[in-house]
């Protein structure tokens with residue numbers, strides 16, 4: 001039941017975030033994507049501690065938030081946002097846009113999948129590693145500059 005509720009909430013947010021999309025300057029786009037990544041990082045750490053302490057319901061809400069954020073990020077790498085404003089995005093993103101988008105979409109759907117597998121796992125740490133942390137690394141290693 002919780003999974004159904006979460007899924008409906010997810011669809012609802014997706015619907016509204018796509019309507020809200022409008023003309024933004026390059027600076028706004030780069031700043032928004034950076035701030036979403038930073039937020040997801042904080043949220044991921046929170047998911048880690050909540051799930052490790054057995055507060056699964058709270059952790060699930062944040063997993064859904066992260067999933068929605070990844071979907072939003074798909075819109076935040078337009079052609080005109082390759083350089084400037086301290087971006088660490090690598091040119092390889094635009095040379096491999098399909099692959100980049102696929103990784104982002106996978107990161108998003110993995111967070112939803114995580115909400116349903118997390119209830120029954122023995123090893124919470126390993127599960128978070130597989131569904132949440134591995135996505136960061138596989139994308140950064142190819143598409144984000146060393147920092």
Ligand code: HEC
Pocket residue numbers: 030033034035037038040041044086087088089090100103104107132133135136137139140143144
């Ligand atoms: C599909 C690709 C992708 C995934 C998945 C991804 N990232 Fe990133 N991340 C990027 C890119 C590209 C940038 C550089 C954005 C920029 O500077 O314009 C970035 C930047 C960041 C930043 C720096 C933000 C800033 O203020 O400059 C942090 C922190 C971060 N990511 C954390 C994470 C964490 C934690 C995860 C996993 C939970 C994650 N990312 C998943 C591609 C990804």
